[in-house]
Amino acid sequence: MSLRTEQATCQGPAGLIEYTADHPEGEPSGWSLVLHPHPLHGGTRDNKIVTTVSRACVQHGLLAIRPNFRGVGASQGAFDQAVGETADMVAVVEHIFQAWPRAASGPWVLAGFSFGSSVAAQLYAELAERELPLPSRLMLIGCAVERFRHRSLSMPPDTLMIHGEHDEVVPLSEGMDFARAHQLPMTVVPDAGHFFHGKLLILRQIVQSGLAGL
Structure with missing residues (x-):
């Protein structure tokens, strides 16, 4: 599948936020973040988990937005333990609704991997508190929210949690604790580590199933 990408920036609380927009072949039916x-351990918008999820979203007809957090690439500011990053992502969501109105008129998906899962979960809560448009699907991969x-x-009951059986960074038990606390089901990928080496195709298939019905 050919992927048309576009580099762009928007304004956030700490300065510019750099992001990549991956376009579907036709008019987008919605969008994903x-x-x-x-960020301090090599995380970027080009991480393989992030691009795998993005491609699944694009294949589903969604415009996929992959931002760099503070201090990564051209994104300004410094790492802020998910506090500033959550505020930045509120700015990104507001920007997308203005900059990409056609895509934003459809359903949207919020996904986060590892540190990104913590930002995603808190972004969901922040959007709900501000009465801003909520995603139709929340995906937490390698859940490190706590x-x-x-x-x-307050997590939606249809949150999709995906975890590797042998995650060496965020133990499966930690993900299970979060799932248990919020009464969420979890999909466990057998023999997978934190970065799903050799399991990206399976991860993509799980994400695609999670997008069905949007």
Whole structure:
């Protein structure tokens, strides 16, 4: 599948936020926001989990937005333990509704991997509190929400949680604790580590199934 990408920026609380927009072949039926892992440990918008999820969204007809967090690439500011990053992503969501009105008129998907899962979960809660448009689907991959949580959470019951059986960064038990606390089901990929090496096709298929019905 050929992928048309576009580089852009928007204004956030700490300065410019750099993002990539991956376009579907036709007019987008909606959009997705895919958030990358820890900025201080090599996480960027080009992480393989992020691009795998993005491609699944594009194949589903969604415009996929992959921002760089503070201090990564051309995004300004410094790492802020998910507090500033969550505020930045509120700015990105507001920007998308203005800059991409056709895509934003359809359903949207919020996905985060590792550190990005913590930002995604708190972004969902922040959007709900501000009465801003909520995503139709929330996806938490390699869930590390509690490691960077700074606010109360209320997760939608259809949240899609995906975790590797042998995750060496965020143990499966940690993901299960979060799932249990919020009464969420979890999809466990057998033999998969944190970065799903050799399991990206399976991950993509799970994401595609999670997009069905949007």
